[in-house]
Amino acid sequence: MEFRLLGPIEVTHEGTPVPLAGTKIHTVLAALLLSHGHVVPDGRLSEFLWRWDPPATMNAQLYTYVSRLRKKFGDVVSIDRRRPGYVLDSDDAWIDTVEYHRLDRLGREALEARHFEKAGALLKAALELWRGAPLANATEFLAEAETPRWEEARVTTLVGRIEADLALGRHAELVPELTRLVADHPLNEGLRAQLMTALYRSSRSADALAVYREGFVILRDELGIEPGPALREAHRLTLDNERPGPSPQPRGRTVIGSGSLVGQGSAPAMLPPDVEDFTGHPQQLAEVVYRLRGASAGRPDRVVITGMPGTGKSALALRAAHLLRHHFPEGQLYADLTEEDGSPRDPYEVLGTFLGVLGMSRHTQPGTLSGRAQLFRGLVADRRILVLLDNVADGAQAAALLPAGDSCRTLLTGRTAPVVDEGTHLVRLHVLSAHEALALLESVAGAGAVRRDPAGAAALVELCDHAPLAVRICGLRLAAGESVAALLARLTPEERRLDALRYGELDVRAGLRRGHAGLASGARRTLRRLAALPVPEFSVSRAAPLLGLDAREAEDALEVLADARLIDVAGLGGDELVYRFAPLVRLFARELAEARGVAPDALST
Known part of the structure; x- marks a missing residue:
């Protein structure tokens, strides 16, 4: 049996594809394969499937996914329950990640021994195993956890292969490839140095020096650092027959985080009015306040409140923020990250507002998102400031708005958990009792x-x-x-x-409409068609023919809506998941269907 993870997750047996239904079953398989025969705890699998927001039926769902894999693999590959999790025995299987590591190791050994032809062939073979972004059909949570290290490994292998090609005198043919790679990875000094080498060996010293100057500016403006040894050496070799030449002198830098920008006048107070009659969720409110109060070791820097539409995420966050105001005397920043029409707000503009209230006039603010984010973090790093980000669309939107420093705290709300890592505590809201x-x-x-x-x-x-x-x-x-x-x-x-x-x-409908606006067109169509079902609870097999999809595609489609908190997992029916519409969401979905001219009962027959 063969397993491929360096691209979409695929399984074949004796040359025949083994079909797997759903993003989550692919995720469980990939997590078990990447453990290389070690036990993957239930909690770790849960993080890969639902981040830190698992359903009440987590254990039952894990068992269901593992049972499906066992049925698919039969006696060829075994998956055993070994507390506190599951382990996959893949000794007799071929796995592309294992083969990639083997070829990469042999290629590096050949490169170190200066066997450049052999090194280039081995490293090229390793790179040819890649079929696209790794784990492409897994959950975003597994992809976020694993993809960076695999992409970094691929680039490192690529640098090694190019090093072998340069040693073999193939500099001219490498220039187009390296130009594209440097554009894709502008902060990678190794690739930039290789492009300079290929250019000056091709009698294009002026172009090589231009590449160096560009890299110098990017490193200074984006990271606040100067070029490292590899790039400086490439610069030296480009100049007049390897004669040492003067490196560009760094320009004066703006000192950020100084008291001249923050601390003059009153502290920023951007919170909307408090919800004076706030009622309900007393345990969750106490938990949020406790987690954000104080700066003791072990306290999370961020708290994320998630839940279905209308469960009171924003109200609870505002109440907690007002209760905490005296713990953050140097300011409270607030931004609603969703526009009225449901589209996400641009973090560049939000940072502009934050920097403005922190004392930076518009004309002095950086013109790039990364520049504004770096300046913002420097300004608030050592200050007791609370940042409330309401209605976050996703982690990418929130990333630039997260402060740094031990004294700052961030409170976020969103239907899904937009930022969950070691410094985050998740609080999930359900409807009231x-x-x-x-x-x-x-x-x-x-x-x-x-x-x-x-x-x-x-x-x-x-x-x-x-x-x-x-x-x-x-x-x-x-x-x-x-x-x-x-x-x-x-x-x-x-x-x-x-x-x-x-x-x-x-307006309940307006809130649902904002969430609906954030869905892709396929997910919107799924929501409308599900409204035709005569009952609020339904299984994958019940929904699949209604959606015109096979079981695998239907489960993927339902998972998108579940992740958006528009439907929820109600439990198990046999060996498949059963989903549930919240009543108000179902009414909204039926309105959408009728607005498209589809009678709710028409699709259910």
């Missing part, structure tokens, strides 16, 4: 409105699915004079419920 939902309704509407009709109030929060945003809107309507009975009459018809769950700027 019936008791918490009634307490929130009473807090907003006043005790009298609820106590006059307790049964009606209980029915109201049920129709709201105990979602904090929906319950709060009902409370505001009651506080404005609407009766419980009248509001029940508006909410009971499903086709009118989302219309009624709107008050002022608070």
